[in-house]
Amino acid sequence: MRTVQTEPSPPSPTPPTPPTPLADAGVPLGPLDGRYRPVVAPLVEHLSEAALNRERLRVEVEWLIHLTEHQVVPGARRLTEAETARLRGLAAGFGPADVAEVAEIERVTVHDVKAVEYLLKRRMAGTTLEDLTELVHFGCTSEDINNLAYALMVRGAVQQVWLPAARAVVHSVTAMAHELADLPVLARTHGQPATPTTLGKELAVLAHRLRRQLGRVERAEYLGKVNGATGTWSAHVVAVPAVDWAEVSRRFVEGLGLTWNPLTTQIESHDWQAELYADVARFNRVLHNLCTDVWTYISLGYFVQVLDQQSQGSIGSSTMPHKVNPIRFENAEANLEVSTALLDVLASTLVTSRLQRDLSDSSMQRNIGSAFGHSLVALDNVRRGLAGLDADPAATARDLDANWEVLGEAVQSVMRAAGIAGTPGMDEPYERVKELTRGRRVDGETMRQFVAGLGLPDAERERLLALTPAGYTGLAAELVARYLPRD
Structure with missing residues (x-):
């Protein structure tokens, strides 16, 4: 019997270690x-989930203080300092x-506002405040807390983070102007x-356009309510009928x-939010217009992008070494578009709630931070992009000198005025200049011969013979000095 020789089997490869899930x-x-x-870290203090719970806690605390300070509920003592x-x-x-801890409590309650209420009661337990624990959240529905918390959050984010960043950009544009x-x-x-x-x-x-929109944002109202399950103070009146609950509510909200x-219904109607977000979105759109115009001026050579020391090692193109791309303005465009889309959907949906309450606004409002975050990123990019620009007068001069035909408007306007004043031979001024200039380039000598x-x-x-394209700017410089205030 013949024995068949076989090659030994190679060892089985060691299976690769599965990668750690990215999450x-x-x-x-x-x-x-x-x-x-x-860039957006400052907004975390105002528009994050943690900030929402902090402001909910703040509202619960202030409501408790308000009820005791004004002796609204009989038997509830005043607090010590x-x-x-x-x-x-x-x-x-x-x-x-x-x-x-709030997250831990919410896993049991499956209710975020109730979790904050229970946290406050935990903190009061075992202290001199324990006798007042049942005054926490007195008469309130969740939306009494939420609407006030969101108003405080958004106000803080706008006034302390977004507006300073927006003003810095407008200041830069104003200074450049x-x-x-x-x-x-x-012009084109x-x-x-x-x-x-x-x-x-x-x-x-x-x-000027950006400043107008800033003014609207700066004048924004931040509304709030605390009036119970359907906006009628029903539980309040039944529990303590002798109190003017509307007045108690007014003083509390204004005190914040x-x-x-x-x-209102169960919810504050969110109209103020829609108004604010529409104004911020409009600011975004004007800023987007600035980005596209500046991008175009860079493309035309009117602006030169200046590389600072930190940018010397940057790469404009993976294949074209010469390129310095206007990425700050392109990045800003994209982030402005995302921000504006979010602000638009916030403004359009928050104003509607089925009958006295639905929960669509709860999910929608969780995107407020993203809307302002993308706008803040854009503002940072525009500010940095503007800081890296130098105007190139030689480039603008070349462009003007290559387009003497733009003086056609001036020539035909002077001819019109002269004809009206009685100078003969000034008939059909527009048509005569059109014949010279339309669809063709005209140099200085040709234009001067025509005028002569x-x-x-x-x-x-x-006056016309002395006029050049560079000198034909009317009141442009004066308009800046007269109508754009320096910051």
Whole structure:
């Protein structure tokens, strides 16, 4: 019998170690908690889930203090100064341990506002405040707490974070407008050469628009209510009928620095939020317009991007070494579009609630932080992008000198005025200039020869002969000085 020799089987390969799931490694899902985190971090103090619970706690504490201070509920004693300070310190010192404890309680209650209420009662237990625990959340529905918490959160985010960033950008645009007020540039209407302007005047237009929208945001009202399950104070009146609960509510809401809304369903109607978000979205859109215009000026060579020391090692293109891309403005465009889309959907949906209450607003309002976060990222990019620009007068001068035909408007306007004043031979001024200039390039010599042969009075002829595209900017520089206030 013949034995068959066989090769030994190779050892089985060691199976690869499965990778750690990215979620377990703490990898963020979105850019606001990833690459943009350093920019948006200030908003975490105002528009995060933790901030919401902190403000809920603040409202619960202040309502308890308000009821005791004004002796609203018979039998409820006044707080001592130390007790008041202790209660307010709970909200002021709300930190990671409190966040974790609220989450632990909510796993049992499956109700976020009730979890905050129970946290407060836990903190009062075993202290001199224990006798007042049942006054916590007295007469309140969850929305009495939530609407006030959101108003405080959004107000803080707008006034302390978003507005300062927006003002910084507008300040930069305003300063550039004044600096470049006298720099003539060729205008482009429909993308075609048009009557010259100055770079500063065009920036002033954008600064003026942005300032108007800032004014609207700065004048925003932040409304609030505390009136029970369906906005009727029913439980309050049944429990303590002798009290003017509407007046108690008004004084409480206004004491938080908010505007009182006396007529609501279970929820505060959110109209103020819709108004605010529409104004911020409009600011975003104007800022987007600035980005596209500045991008175009960079493309035309009117602005040169200056590399600072930190940018020397940056790469504009993976294949074209010469490129310095206007990425700050392109990044801002994208983030403005995301922010504006979120603000639009917030504004359009928050104003509607089925009958006395539905929960659509609860989920929707959790996106407020994202809406402001993307706007904040855009503001940071625009500010940094503007800081890296230098105007190039040589480039603007070349462009103007190559387009003498734009003086056609000036020539035909002078001819019209001269004809009206009785100068003969000034008929059909528009048509005559059109024949010279439309669809063709005209140099300075050709334009001067045309003007010299028109038969204009001496003063008008000499004024036109001395005119150049760079000098044909009208009141542009004066408009900046007169109508755009310096910050």
